[in-house]
Amino acid sequence: MAACLQLNARSFRSILPTTSSVPKHSARLGRISCSAASPSKRYTITLLPGDGIGPEVISVAKNVLNLAASLEGIEFSFQEMPVGGAALDLTGVPLPEETLSVAKQSDAVLLGAIGGYKWDKNEKHLKPETGLLQLRQGLKVFANLRPATVLPQLVDSSTLKKEVAEGVDLMVVRELTGGIYFGKPRGFSTNEDGEEIGFNTEVYASYEIDRIARIAFETARKRQGKLCSVDKANVLEASMFWRKRITTIASEYPDVELSHMYVDNAAMQLVRNPKQFDTIVTNNIFGDILSDEASMITGSIGMLPSASLGELGPGLFEPIHGSAPDIAGQDKANPLATILSAAMLLKYGLGQENAAKRIEAAVLDTLNRGFRTGDIYSSGTKLVGCKEIGEEVLKSVDSQVPTPA
Numbered sequence: 001m002a003a004c005l006q007l008n009a010r011s012f013r014s015i016l017p018t019t020s021s022v023p024k025h026s027a028r029l030g031r032i033s034c035s036a037a038s039p040s041k042r043y044t045i046t047l048l049p050g051d052g053i054g055p056e057v058i059s060v061a062k063n064v065l066n067l068a069a070s071l072e073g074i075e076f077s078f079q080e081m082p083v084g085g086a087a088l089d090l091t092g093v094p095l096p097e098e099t100l101s102v103a104k105q106s107d108a109v110l111l112g113a114i115g116g117y118k119w120d121k122n123e124k125h126l127k128p129e130t131g132l133l134q135l136r137q138g139l140k141v142f143a144n145l146r147p148a149t150v151l152p153q154l155v156d157s158s159t160l161k162k163e164v165a166e167g168v169d170l171m172v173v174r175e176l177t178g179g180i181y182f183g184k185p186r187g188f189s190t191n192e193d194g195e196e197i198g199f200n201t202e203v204y205a206s207y208e209i210d211r212i213a214r215i216a217f218e219t220a221r222k223r224q225g226k227l228c229s230v231d232k233a234n235v236l237e238a239s240m241f242w243r244k245r246i247t248t249i250a251s252e253y254p255d256v257e258l259s260h261m262y263v264d265n266a267a268m269q270l271v272r273n274p275k276q277f278d279t280i281v282t283n284n285i286f287g288d289i290l291s292d293e294a295s296m297i298t299g300s301i302g303m304l305p306s307a308s309l310g311e312l313g314p315g316l317f318e319p320i321h322g323s324a325p326d327i328a329g330q331d332k333a334n335p336l337a338t339i340l341s342a343a344m345l346l347k348y349g350l351g352q353e354n355a356a357k358r359i360e361a362a363v364l365d366t367l368n369r370g371f372r373t374g375d376i377y378s379s380g381t382k383l384v385g386c387k388e389i390g391e392e393v394l395k396s397v398d399s400q401v402p403t404p405a
């Protein structure tokens with residue numbers, strides 16, 4: 001148990017510069033300016049359950065977040081707002097102005113997932129996914145941290161051989177508000193031969209690369225000091241420019257060992273020898289794909305949390321998975337990624353590290369007691385649903401002693 005906690009604690013501790021005294025809405029990234037004042041103990045949290053399994057995992061994570069925080073004397077007021085398909089059904093748009101406004105005014109945002117078959121044929125501006133992209137852009141959360149750690153308890157759940165998966169502890173730093181997801185021109189048209197076409201633009205300005213590069217170098221510096229920048233600079237101009245800017249920023253971090261890798265090779269290396277990676281920095285689309293791949297090394301996409309942070313304003317915390325319509329409404333979803341996202345919210349969003357550690361420890365304790373959802377089940381463990389594993393995590397939190405005042 002101690003060894004497991006140690007491994008986990010290191011991986012969580014090493015994500016970003018430690019900010020145990022981050023005031024509300026202070027800059028949290030890169031060159032952080034922190035107040036020395038004690039953190040506030042009252043926060044407003046926007047909950048965005050979204051679609052599919054989103055409401056199931058958010059309901060569980062909310063209870064865990066609330067209990068862990070209360071043991072540290074922290075009070076939350078939660079405000080639940082619609083986003084994605086749920087918002088489309090209610091209001092006709094995937095990100096209502098009120099949702100964005102409430103989110104912006106809160107201290108942190110916890111999101112489940114969006115999307116579903118029902119809205120798949122909608123026009124682009126009426127897709128749930130557009131609402132999530134608008135939310136990320138509206139909150140200006142350009143830095144998406146996606147830790148992938150193989151917990152000793154789940155090494156048998158990995159699809160990779162034990163000796164390959166064991167000990168993997170990597171961090172994907174994904175650029176989140178630029179690149180091909182947002183680049184213009186984009187759309188549908190007709191080419192000179194009269195053929196219908198669809199097109200998008202991968203574009204990055206130097207400031208966008210420089211700021212994510214600094215976050216990634218700072219992150220690597222707090223971890224094992226190794227940063228691998230992933231691009232497609234053998235083919236794409238946007239990647240050539242990415243590599244040039246990353247190399248320029250590297251001169252500010254002589255203590256960090258920088259390497260570059262093409263994305264096709266990186267995809268292969270992640271399953272060949274994932275332990276070679278410490279911190280990966282990459283663009284929006286490659287980060288999306290590589291982090292889903294990395295999640296399977298850890299056992300399941302249902303295990304990977306994420307934190308999306310900007311220079312100012314609330315952070316957005318969400319599991320990396322989608323709305324999983326194939327299992328929605330069946331109490332089969334693994335809520336641990338969302339619960340761990342709540343821990344990231346406490347640590348990186350609010351500077352409440354002790355409460356975050358309570359959640360991380362409770363997740364480990366629950367796994368140590370043998371509880372598993374279907375996606376991480378292995379023989380000899382206890383198969384439970386989303387609600388039940390949530391209740392077990394709550395019991396683990398509940399059994400912890402409050403920090404003396």
Ligand SMILES: NC(=O)C1=CN([C@@H]2O[C@H](COP(=O)(O)OP(=O)(O)OC[C@H]3O[C@@H](n4cnc5c(N)ncnc54)[C@H](O)[C@@H]3O)[C@@H](O)[C@H]2O)C=CC1
Nearest residue numbers: 113114115116301302321322323324325326327333334375
């Ligand atoms: N951040 C978000 O809200 C995201 C939303 N989506 C949307 O979600 C919908 C479904 O997309 P998919 O490509 O199927 O990706 P997905 O991540 O929703 O599901 C992929 C597979 O993983 C499983 N899975 C995902 N999360 C799980 C969990 N917590 N526990 C157990 N199993 C889990 C699903 O059952 C499915 O078999 C689409 O509408 C898509 O656009 C996709 C990715 C991210």
Ligand SMILES: CC(C)CC(=O)C(=O)O
Nearest residue numbers: 115129130132133288320
């Ligand atoms: C807009 C989202 C559905 C894109 C995505 O897959 C993600 O960022 O996780």
